[in-house]
Structure formats: structure tokens, C-alpha cells
Amino acid sequence: MTNGPLNRKLKMGMVGGGQGSFIGKVHSIAACLDNRAEVVAGAFSSNPQRSKASAADYNVAESRAYGSYQEMFDKERQLPEGERIDFVTVATPNHTHFEISKAAVEAGFHVMCDKPMTFDLGQAEELAVLVDNSSVVFGLTHNYTGYPLIRQAREMIQSGELGEIQAVRANYIQGWLRSKIEDSDQKQAAWRTDPSKSGAAGCFGDIATHAYNLGRYMTGLLSEEISCHLRTFVPGRKLDDYGTALIKYDNGGLGTVTASQISHGRENDVTIEIDGTKGSLSWAQENPNAMQVRANGQPHKIYTRDPNAPYMLASGQAACRLPAGHPEAFFEAFANIYAAAFDAIVAKHSGEKVERINTVYPNVHDGVEGMLFIQQSVASSQQNGAWLPFKCDRARR
Amino acid sequence: MTNGPLNRKLKMGMVGGGQGSFIGKVHSIAACLDNRAEVVAGAFSSNPQRSKASAADYNVAESRAYGSYQEMFDKERQLPEGERIDFVTVATPNHTHFEISKAAVEAGFHVMCDKPMTFDLGQAEELAVLVDNSSVVFGLTHNYTGYPLIRQAREMIQSGELGEIQAVRANYIQGWLRSKIEDSDQKQAAWRTDPSKSGAAGCFGDIATHAYNLGRYMTGLLSEEISCHLRTFVPGRKLDDYGTALIKYDNGGLGTVTASQISHGRENDVTIEIDGTKGSLSWAQENPNAMQVRANGQPHKIYTRDPNAPYMLASGQAACRLPAGHPEAFFEAFANIYAAAFDAIVAKHSGEKVERINTVYPNVHDGVEGMLFIQQSVASSQQNGAWLPFKCDRARR
């Protein structure tokens, strides 16, 4: 049976993901890809009728399509284990993440939460304390960390293959908010550009956090200070749609993060370049099955996602489902986040002690660091790029 | 509910896919990706104990893990509709496809069969007659036709955007059989290089069929004659591991198909280039989210898989699950084959008349043409490349 000793599928309760949602379907496909989980309940919308109407999309019984997350947690808690939901996926706009996650944790459900984790740093820290004092597994869908070659790169760096890391350049370039589509009926754009829902940052909260997190996840370098400049290039927009940040790492290394939502025709161009004293690597999300590894005097090496290749390290290999040349992509990477969290849930269930900081999946501590990134980016930008403290005690390494 | 008027998931019975199988998992993930189907039964191995032992991998109840496909069909047929399997997936070595498919059709189950469809042409034609006289939907997993940009290209060509098609160059280059790994314990290699299991051709049956089919699916050009040269470059191997074929199309066009399993370090490099009087296009499976469309005097155009772009035609758009820049890949394309067959099954269930020749999914007629391709390729090669007839009456256009 999948999920080893647990001997059954994990049961998923979705918050959000109602009709018209994009990310809800991504979560359910990713969570269920390996046949280790199934959606059994949902509070798909804060509108009870719409929630019911969305149940069919997920093959959820109407009786378990709830009118609110509170109702779902209450009702489900009363079901016997193995029947009730095991974990909650939070796929709602940012400003609601905290209350939902908090309630889920308090109800004893594991949580998979969209990023950015909360509306502000205060909420994030409160949530982290709550999670740490609980026994729930809390995953954060910084989904780009789920790509097999990202895991491979992380292990290569951890093992010293690239030497000391000195520079990280991470970019996330999009173009979809080039015009003010939030004024038309574009739901995705509307809440993301609304400070009351998105939080203090727009572009930097939505996508720069991913780019920053990716560098941290791969290198383990600890941040010390940040300087940032945000711009709003589309007239009348309330939040930033472009920006660039510099990060001083505690080993003297320098990081740069640039994010854009206004670059015409650019789709979802997450790229990262990492320079070490022994080698460098680069990777681009839009072509995720190849990674460049280079060293002076040697041919450039292309590491392809090849689970059977001797050069693949354990964590890279474990994240593959297909042989080389059969491309894997976004859904599979997203599913790898779920898979790592499921491993932890299953281990917990078996009474094993599980890692809480340096987990394979991004966790509540990464979420706190992400909120600190947003807060200090915005603050630095308001002070014309002043260097601000950016040490996160909870940070993975 | 998924599957519209049918109002429930389709129930899948797997033949093959037992422990150690690669393609079985691919089929189940692809079939279940959109939450429209679930694996409920299986004859996972011809060894009954191994079949039972494999059930857990698919979350199938042990009681429905059968010792043989015959047993599965017999027992399942006795279950009420809605409980019994709706369709059978045939994921076994080539030489068993015919008997299993035939039995499934005779038992009234829809079929999704791996390619090449049968062991030889005679079986293929017998099966096609059987399917045509039945009411089952029969899909063939020429999975590369499931990529959104392939569907897009097909519709562009059908609508005349590229003008008259005059040349097709399709290649499928791999390297995994560069050494004689069939002599070691490599199950995948062993049956594929064994003429008693693979059929008359090795490389040409396994992969050149895909490349040929892709050109036919995209262009609809009808073949008239074929000339082929096969080679076995690895000493002692019993079947071809390299070859090239030329095809005369009935409009005077010329096609070339080259396939290799002995090209060092090459993974799964399916490429196709199509020349029309108004434009040309090219696509590569290892980077499937982009397609080059070119015309003299104009900038080269990269069509990316973008469901929201005005340039995307209906069939390309329908095959997307994610916005541009969020790459989709092998599993999603494979799932699109299932999805199109599911559409037909659901339509049939509702009493609608469904297309049987020019289906969106590759079908039993494509399977016949594929077997004719293999037969005539081998025969031509034995006659030093003599041009042989290659008209398939059942061919799509």
C-alpha cells in the first residue's frame, strides 16, 4: 500500500480552490499524483453554495463540501481517524492563510499552505510557534524546490562539490501584469494587486519570495542584511510590480534577487545562477530537466534529470518519476513537495522523530523567513535601499 | 462531477504493470491525473502471486488483483455497471497485446493499448475488424500526440496555415541500447530485443513507429510507398537498433524517419520538422513547451504552450492544464491521450455517435498502420531498401 506503514491514502481537505481557481486544481493534482492522497472534503469557497457546486470538480461528496473552513474542521474532527481528513491544503488569497492555518493546526490537522505564508511577519511568527508546539507537519508550497535538479544541486552544494558559495543570482521574470488587468475582471490579478489581500508587497510577495527561497534552499547560506528597491511601473497600481534586492550572506557572499511582472511576453522565468569556489551552476525553470554545471578549463556539463545516471545524488534521484529524456515538469515538482511532507506525516504516524528545520519540503520556518524578506524588502525600499537586518533565527541552513 | 453526464469516475483495469514495471505507473498516473478515472482492478502479472503483491502499488483491493487477464475479464463482467471496470489498459510486452485486447473487446471493455499494437499486421487487422464491429473505444498510446503543441500544430496544418505540406523529417534518437544490456538483468531491454516478444523489428517497432505516427497525425498526409534500411550495430543483437526510412506521400511529398537506440548519451530525442508552402514548423519532445514556426522574411516565431494566447487554436488550448511558463511534460501529454479517449467513452455512454478514424486520440486504425509500417520497413530493408507499397486503407487523414 502506498504510504508504507500507514497503509492507506492520506485524506485531504481543501480550503479554497473553488470554481475558477487555478491553484486549487494544481494542489489536488499534485497531492494525488502518486496515489498517496485523495481529496475527500473541502471548503472550496467562502460562499457555501459555490463551495457545494465546486465539490464535483474534485469528486468530493456534496456532504463534505463545507460552507466554511471552520465548519470543515469542526465536522471532520468528529469523524474517526482514517475517515476524517488528515491534512488541509490552504489555497486561498494571502490575507486568509493565517487564520485558516492556525485553526487547522489547532484542530490537529497537518497543513500544506500556499506562499507567502501569511499577511505579515507577526502572523508568521505566531504560526511558527504554534506549529512548533504542535505535532503537525506544516509544508509551504515553494514548489520550485521540488524540481529534481534543484534537489540534486542542493545535495551537490551541501557535499561541497561547488566549494564555498560566494554569489547567488536569482531572477523571476513575468509579464502578465504589464497592463492594469486588475481593473478588468481578472480575479488572479485583482487580489494580488490589492494590499488588503496580498500584503505589503505585490511582485515581491508573489514571486520574488520564490526566487529568494530557491537560493536559500539550494545553498543554505544564511542572510544577514537586505537592501531593496521596488517599483510600480503600471500607473495607478497599488503595489510593486518590479524590484531588485541585494542580500549579504553571513559568509561574505552576495545575493541578488530581481523580480518583474511587467516584462512583455515573459512567462514564468525563474532562473538561478550560483557561483562557488570550485564550480558554478545555473538552472531555468522553463527548461527544468537540464542544469549547467561549469568549471574553468572543463567542458560545460549539462546534468539532465536522469535517475539512472551515476552523477545523480540520492535526493535528486528520489525526486524523479521518469527516465531521462521523458520530461517532468511543474506538476511533478509540485507533487514532490507533497511527497516529502507525506513522508514526514507517515513517519510521525509511525512515531518516528522528524526533522523540523532542514526539511526536504519548505516548512513554517521558511515561511517566517519569507515574510521577513517581504517586510524588510518593503521597508528598505521605502528608505531608498537602506541596508536592514535580515537574520532569521528560524532559518534553515 | 468529472466525466459530465456519466457522473462518476471511469474504472480502470490494468493488464501488466507489475512490480518493476515502468510503463504501468505511467499509465495509471496519466489515466488518473484529471480525477476522471481510478484503477480498481488489475492482472498485474501473469504470475498470480506477483499480481496480488502489486495491487498495493495501485491502491487496488487484493480481491480485484487477478491471476490472469482472462480471470479479470470474467469476474469483472459479472459486476454491475458502475462497479465493474469500464476500460482495460494493456501495458504488457508486444507479443501479448493482441490476445489481451481481443479478449477485452469481446468482453465489452474499452481498451487503451500500448504501441506497437500487436505482434504482426495480421493480428492488427483482425483486431481492427473486431473493434469496428464492436462498440468499444480503442485507444493506442502514441503518447507524443498528446502534447498540446502537437495538437496545435495539427490544427494549424488542417486549417491550411502552413499551406501544402511537402516534407516531413521525424527523428527519434536514443542511446540506452548502445551496449548489449539485454544480456544483463535489464528487463526492459530483454524483451524489446527479443524477436519472439517484440515482433519483427526492434528499434523500428519500439520508437520509429512513434516518429512515423507523429508525422501522420500532424499532417494527415497519406503514405503510398516506403523504403527502409535497418542496421544492428551492437554485435549479437537479434533485432535492429538503428534505421532510416523514406516515405512517399500521395501528394508527392517526401518523409524521412530516422531512429536510433545506439547514440551515446541521447535520451529520448523525438524531433519533427514539417515544411509547407506557406510556413515551416519544428518541435522537440525534450523541450515540449515551445514550437518554432517560420516563414521567409519574418522573425522566427516561438509558439509557447500558452492557453491564454490568441494564437492558440482550440485543440491546443484544450490540451493545456497550466498557464504559459509553467511547463507541462510527459505525464500530461500521456494524460491527454486518456482524456480524449475518456471523452469518447462518455459520449458513447450518452448515446452520441463518435468519430472512429480521425479521432483526437490514436486509435486501432493508427495501430494497423503502425504494424504495416513495421512490416514493410523490415521487408524493404531485407530487399536493400526496395520501395514497397505502403497504403493503409484504414489510415486517418
Add this chain to the structure above:
Amino acid sequence: MTNGPLNRKLKMGMVGGGQGSFIGKVHSIAACLDNRAEVVAGAFSSNPQRSKASAADYNVAESRAYGSYQEMFDKERQLPEGERIDFVTVATPNHTHFEISKAAVEAGFHVMCDKPMTFDLGQAEELAVLVDNSSVVFGLTHNYTGYPLIRQAREMIQSGELGEIQAVRANYIQGWLRSKIEDSDQKQAAWRTDPSKSGAAGCFGDIATHAYNLGRYMTGLLSEEISCHLRTFVPGRKLDDYGTALIKYDNGGLGTVTASQISHGRENDVTIEIDGTKGSLSWAQENPNAMQVRANGQPHKIYTRDPNAPYMLASGQAACRLPAGHPEAFFEAFANIYAAAFDAIVAKHSGEKVERINTVYPNVHDGVEGMLFIQQSVASSQQNGAWLPFKCDRARR
């Protein structure tokens, strides 16, 4: 005859470029590529014997291989026009550019000078005044501006095709100074890492200036302020080998320039991305015959260097020597800098008035701006990235 009304080749006198020099040969090949110039004299080395010994490399008569630039200018000035050198190429380490250029201008010779133009800003400004008050043509070999697609992009931007430019991201990534090769017998590395020869900056003077200049040349956006962080990652090195700068343009746009000499295996990776309100473009020097032009909702467009394509504008077309698909590269781009300066020299000779600021070739004013870039980058970095004024009165637009 080449050079139109002038009706003869231009005569070139080289300063520097002695045995072992790389850039000297580049200058002579580039200058002579179109048969419009020939090297007739040289002060190839400050060591008279080495200068003589180098003459043969350039097919220069020994009698015109001088022991010093002063001697060359003196002697050549006494030759009749048409026999004496017309222009001087300055291909020496940075700290000598000023005195040589100044002497050349004062002697009435046109000048082609390597970048950075001088040792410091004061020299640059003095030189600019001198040039402006003279009748000489002064070109600066920011050679990347010579690529046909860069000229094409510049004209597209000037004509408004991309709308208002809001963001420029320019990178220049190399790896050759990853280890401390200046300690071994590597002449190129030695002077570039020596502050007494290179000037105030290392990496930023040598290559970031190129990246910055490229953005300015293409967009014409005027800079207002700069913030910079430099790093020296190789222990014991005296100058920066990595850095990143932000630029505020006077239209509210934001520029970023990142340069590295310590990125393993990276060769000469100059890239630029430009975001406008109507379109975006990107280009990479290592693959210079293609440029990406994108706009939301449209296929990505690849503009190839195609002199016969309707989409090519006049300046792009004029910079091509070969039809599309026949790649042109570094030498040809370098030659385009010379060609544009030659046009100006020829025009002057015919008594035409020539442009002095917004020239096709980079000029003495670009050189001043480059030195200001270096000075303020270093100063800002020393003040932990403080924003410093970066308006250059002489700047092109």
C-alpha cells in the same frame, strides 16, 4: 575605392599590441577587415627592440616600428598626408590611455582607444575637452555596440517600437579570474588586477563598463544616480572581481548591472534584457545572431541577423556583411565600430559636419560617462551602496 571620396585606405598607427598581446591583433583585424585601412606604423611596445620585433606581425616596415608613441607621432607628422598615419589605435593598459590619446589628438591624429578610456575621471574630462576643441574623430572600442542586432535594437527603441523603457538588466559574467592567476605569469590578469595600471576598479572597470554602456547605447535613457556593491572574492586580490550596481534613470526607470570575473566556466557572457511598455527584448553576446523580442499574447519572436529581412531597420542592416544563417561574430562587431568611425573620418575629410554626441560609434563622451560610472561605483561601494549622483552632462541620449 573604399572610403568613397577619400579614395584610399586609411593608415593606422598602433600603440601597443606587441608580441603576446591579444587585443592588438583584434584591433588590426577589425580595422582592416573591410579593406578600408591598413597598419603602416606602430609603437608596439615601450621597449624599442620589442617594438621592432613586433612589426613583422603587422606587416609593418621596420622603419615605421617606433620606440615610443612620442617618436611615432613626431616622425609620422612629418610625412605627407596620404602617407602618414591617419589614425592611432591605443591598445595599451588603461593607465597609459590618457597620455597617448592626448598626444595623438594634439598631433592631429584621429584616435581609436580601448576602454575604459582613461585612468580616472579627471583625465577623461580633460581629454573630452581636448577632443571637442579639435577636429579629430575619437572612437572608443565598446565593441559590443557593434553587433548588428544591437544597432537594430537601438533603432527599434528610438523609433518607439518597445514603448517607454522602464527596466534594463545587463550582466557580464566571466570566470577566468576565479583563481589568483595574476600571481603566475599571466600578463592579461596582472595589469587588470593592479590598481596602478587598471584604475580604481577591476571587474567593474574592465567589464561592467561594457554592460552599462550597452544599456545606455541601446536605450538612450539618461542616468541620474547609482548605487553599487563591489566584492573581491579571491583572497589577496587588490581590486574587485565581482559587483552589482543599480541605476536610476531620469524617466523613473531602473537599471541593474552585474559583473563577475569569478564564475567558474563562464566565458564572456554579456547579456541584456530591456523592458518597455510595448515590448521587451533580450540578447546574449555568446549567441549574437539572434535577439528575442516579446509582447504579451504574441508568439515570441526571434529576430535573426538577416540583412534581407523586411523587419531589419537601416542601421541593423548596414552592420551586416553576410546573409542570414552565416553567423557573424566578435571580429565583425569590432570592425563595425571602426567602420562607423571611418565614415566620420571620411566625412570630415570631405568637409561635412559630423555628429559628435550621438554617434554610431562610442565616442569620447561615452568614455567620460564610463569613467564616471567607475568612479561613482567605487565610491558608492565604499559607502555601503549609498546612492550617488550619476548625471553625465556629456551623455548621449
Add this chain to the structure above:
Amino acid sequence: MTNGPLNRKLKMGMVGGGQGSFIGKVHSIAACLDNRAEVVAGAFSSNPQRSKASAADYNVAESRAYGSYQEMFDKERQLPEGERIDFVTVATPNHTHFEISKAAVEAGFHVMCDKPMTFDLGQAEELAVLVDNSSVVFGLTHNYTGYPLIRQAREMIQSGELGEIQAVRANYIQGWLRSKIEDSDQKQAAWRTDPSKSGAAGCFGDIATHAYNLGRYMTGLLSEEISCHLRTFVPGRKLDDYGTALIKYDNGGLGTVTASQISHGRENDVTIEIDGTKGSLSWAQENPNAMQVRANGQPHKIYTRDPNAPYMLASGQAACRLPAGHPEAFFEAFANIYAAAFDAIVAKHSGEKVERINTVYPNVHDGVEGMLFIQQSVASSQQNGAWLPFKCDRARR
């Protein structure tokens, strides 16, 4: 002095290259790039007035712009050595190559001739005998062999790095003759599609010869038989504009050559893939500074053109003029053909014995093989692809 012991530039006499010619300028730029040659005379056009008028383009004195090649050879022969031309470049349409080359050889001038070498095989063989019995150096501008990475690949193959070569796939895809531009005033198209000027083949003579030659040059595999299918896709055209050939090599290897002039938007896409028992490689002319080298189980390797890299072999290194990342391209490759022939001329001058078959530059024997390729391709195509003998006694190996 350049040209070592010869101690002077070589003097070039051009036949063809008059006003409006493209290839004439390519020859003169390539020949003169390294300062080892200069154009001093020309019969630029068969129209004496146009010949005179073209002299200025090459900076040739009017007195040495001749009205015919015969006149040039006569007059120049009477000049003293060191003043008269050393070699003749033949840059005229195909049907005139033989008579000009023959006359040049008979006059004792070295020859650089455009490909295909002659109008038919008979001429080619006659010319080869003549050259072999003379002391002239005869080079053929199969210019793609001049790329540094092609030289590198050739040496890698010769040294056994890729093992036994079993398959070669060479393509040359263009689109410029997609419409019948020979009917308008397009001089290049007009003679190339005219059998009285181009010879027996169009596309196959003009470009497939390059692709075939490239494979032979790189691998040294000897051809035994050829089968070919030519097509004329543009109605009314008199020669082939598309075709594909198969080659049986004498070691049992298989080659494929496909060439097109009718593929919309395709520029000058020469590609080659070579499969050996120990490794494979691939290269594309439009991106000539990188070559893929692959072996199962290893990261893909990109060999960049890097004269300083330990992996570069002597011949690859010798063909570089610039450090890695500073792209070299078409002109430089073309110049490398000249450079290798110049080396032979200089060596001859010094009384050294020089290689005549396996020369670094393509030679008269390659020219014979090229004409045999054309003749047998056309003949095979006329016999529906019959296998015809294709052994060339003069072939390099």
C-alpha cells in the same frame, strides 16, 4: 613577417567577385584576415568594363583589373615572382570553374576554388590529374570544415575518442528558394537553378555536397554506395530543391544526408550528428562555438571553442583566433581554409614535401569525390533510389 620563411604576403588574383557578388567579398575578407595575403589583381567580370569598375572594391590598381582570366594569367605570369599573383581564387558560377582552374594550374598558380569544383565528374578527374602532376596547391572552399570545433571533432575521432563511427546524420536546411525567385532579378538564384550553369544538381550540388563533405572530413569513413531521392517542390524549377541520400560506408556504417532549399524561414542550418561506439557528438553551424559530446551515464558535455582549455586538441586550438566566449564565425572559418592552404604554399616554397590527400584544407580530391556524389545522387534518384557505386579512389581517409 607573416608566412614565415616566405617573408611576404601572398598575392591573390580573383576571378569573379564583380560588383553585386557576395562570395567574392567573402573570399577576399577571408584570405586577407590574417594579414598573410592581399588582393592585387582580378578578372572580376567577363565584362572588361565591369571588371575595371570592380577593382576599387578590392583596392586593386585599375591596371591589374583584367578583362578576362586568360589575360590575367598571361600578364601576371610575366611579372617577377613576389610581384605577380601567387594564387588564384575562383569565385564564379560552377560551369566555369574547370576552365579557369585548369588554366591557372597550367600557368603555375595555386588555386582556391569554390565548390562544387567543376560542372561534372569528367572535368573533376581531369583537373585532379593535372593538379597531381603539377606543383600547385589546390584548395576547395568547403568552408564549414574550417570551424575550429570541426577540426577538434575530426582530431577526436581520428584519435579514437568516439570509438568506431557507425552513423552520420548530416543536414543542410535552407528556405531562400521556397518561391521561384529565379524568375525575378535574383542573380544568385538564377544561375544556381539553371542546369547549364549549376550542373546536374541544384540543391544537392550547392549544399548537400557541403553536408556530405563535412561527414567525410570529420570521420574519414570511406563511402561505398549511395542511394538518393531528389525532389523539385517549386513548380517549374529545372533542378532539385530538396533531397535525401543514404550512404553505405565501408565499415558497415550508415550515413544520411538531407538538404533543402524550400524550408520556410530556415537560414543556413548545417547540422551534423555522429555516433561512435564510445561517444557521440553533434554540432550546428548557426551556433558554431559549441559542440555537444555525449556518452551514456555521463553529463552531456558542451565543448566550447576555447583555445586555452585542456580538452582542446592541437588542430582545434590552432584554428582559434579569440579566447572562449568571444564568438568566431563564418569569416573566420572560411579564413581557416585559406590559412591551411597558405601553410602548404609556404611549405612548398621552402621545398618541404606537403600532404596532398589528407590535407587540413579540402583539396582537389575532395572535389572529385564531391562531383561523384552529385553524379551518383542524380543517377540514383533517376532510378528511384537504386544503390549505386560510390567508391572514390582519390578519397581522403
